[in-house]
Amino acid sequence: MTLLPNLILVSRTHGLLVTISLTFLLISSPAPSSSLSLDFYSSSCPNVELLIKNTVRSATAMDPTLPGKLLRLVFHDCIVEGCDGSVLVQGNDTERSDPANRSLAGFEVVESAKRWLEVLCPGTVSCADILVLAARDAVEIAGGPSVPVPLGRRDGRTSSAANVRPNMVDTSFSIDEMAQLFSSKGLSLDDLVILSGAHTIGKAHCSAFSERLEPIDTSLNKDYATELIKQCPAGANAAVTVDNDPVTASLFDNQYYTNLVSRKGLFSSDSVLMSDRRTRGRVESLSANQDEFFNSWSDSFLRMVNIGVKTGDAQGEIRSSCSTVNA
Numbered sequence: 001m002t003l004l005p006n007l008i009l010v011s012r013t014h015g016l017l018v019t020i021s022l023t024f025l026l027i028s029s030p031a032p033s034s035s036l037s038l039d040f041y042s043s044s045c046p047n048v049e050l051l052i053k054n055t056v057r058s059a060t061a062m063d064p065t066l067p068g069k070l071l072r073l074v075f076h077d078c079i080v081e082g083c084d085g086s087v088l089v090q091g092n093d094t095e096r097s098d099p100a101n102r103s104l105a106g107f108e109v110v111e112s113a114k115r116w117l118e119v120l121c122p123g124t125v126s127c128a129d130i131l132v133l134a135a136r137d138a139v140e141i142a143g144g145p146s147v148p149v150p151l152g153r154r155d156g157r158t159s160s161a162a163n164v165r166p167n168m169v170d171t172s173f174s175i176d177e178m179a180q181l182f183s184s185k186g187l188s189l190d191d192l193v194i195l196s197g198a199h200t201i202g203k204a205h206c207s208a209f210s211e212r213l214e215p216i217d218t219s220l221n222k223d224y225a226t227e228l229i230k231q232c233p234a235g236a237n238a239a240v241t242v243d244n245d246p247v248t249a250s251l252f253d254n255q256y257y258t259n260l261v262s263r264k265g266l267f268s269s270d271s272v273l274m275s276d277r278r279t280r281g282r283v284e285s286l287s288a289n290q291d292e293f294f295n296s297w298s299d300s301f302l303r304m305v306n307i308g309v310k311t312g313d314a315q316g317e318i319r320s321s322c323s324t325v326n327a
């Protein structure tokens with residue numbers, strides 16, 4: 001174990017100066033463990049959470065769209081091959097190259113945190129854990145609850161585009177199709193209602209919902225549909241985006257559910273949560289009570305970031321760079 005006293009680190013992340021002062025920095029070999037725990041890095045990399053939070057905070061100060069991007073990124077990681085950082089791997093035929101993942105973003109925040117962590121605690125913190133923590137922090141920075149997250153995930157060595165479609169939800173899915181896919185990951189219909197609340201932040205490209213505008217989907221509020229048509233006119237540039245939540249766009253709050261109640265869900269996969277009698281009551285209740293949403297969010301988020309985790313020395317690896325599996 002090496003003790004580095006009074007080390008001051010200064011970094012430029014997204015053009016912003018980040019200063020991390022560590023009175024005593026402990027560097028040691030990775031903690032041996034075969035399951036997730038809240039204190040997994042407490043001796044091997046005690047400042048991991050502080051460093052990641054600072055990275056996400058300063059990156060968000062430069063680019064306020066990052067919380068939405070990071071939150072979507074962790075969902076797409078966990079739902080395919082489990083939460084193992086497989087979505088981060090670059091290259092032909094990796095998950096990231098699949099059309100369903102092409103609009104994912106925020107990778108550079110994870111890479112930036114990883115570069116620092118490789119200096120502070122080399123070979124210790126997985127990209128899978130960095131992504132989960134970054135998404136957790138993104139929610140808190142956007143005004144949502146802070147969730148203590150058990151750590152110790154290892155990075156997968158497989159990332160294949162062929163695994164994306166069979167495991168990915170689509171906006172055209174019926175509620176039964178979504179429930180079935182969630183159930184295959186150990187998530188319930190209620191988890192679907194809660195985790196869809198992630199759409200209280202972030203943005204969507206016009207192509208993700210344009211089929212609802214021509215002709216106007218009768219389950220959409222007319223004024224909202226008119227507003228969407230204005231923002232996404234026929235032939236609009238493919239890069240144009242709209243806010244997922246038209247009322248409090250960058251705030252992580254329960255407005256998503258209030259939008260659903262007033263038939264302002266952006267995707268049909270959002271609207272069905274209000275039209276289906278099995279989930280309508282819960283949507284109405286969440287719309288009236290933000291604490292209920294935040295408490296349930298913490299539980300459902302923890303279940304999501306627990307999907308198919310790899311732990312222990314026998315599974316996966318700790319990547320040196322998040323975008324490539326180790327040689």
Ligand code: HEM
Pocket residue numbers: 065067068069071072075103105169170171172178192195196198199201202203204205206208244267269
């Ligand atoms: C269950 C069915 C779901 C469907 C069909 C769905 C679909 C989509 C689509 C089509 C977009 C727009 C992407 C774009 O155009 O760039 C989007 C955005 C987003 N989704 Fe979902 N999603 C679902 C669940 C979730 C879950 C469970 C989470 C996280 C827990 C999540 C988090 C997000 C976030 C934060 C954004 C905004 C991304 C950004 O700002 O770049 N979604 N989703």
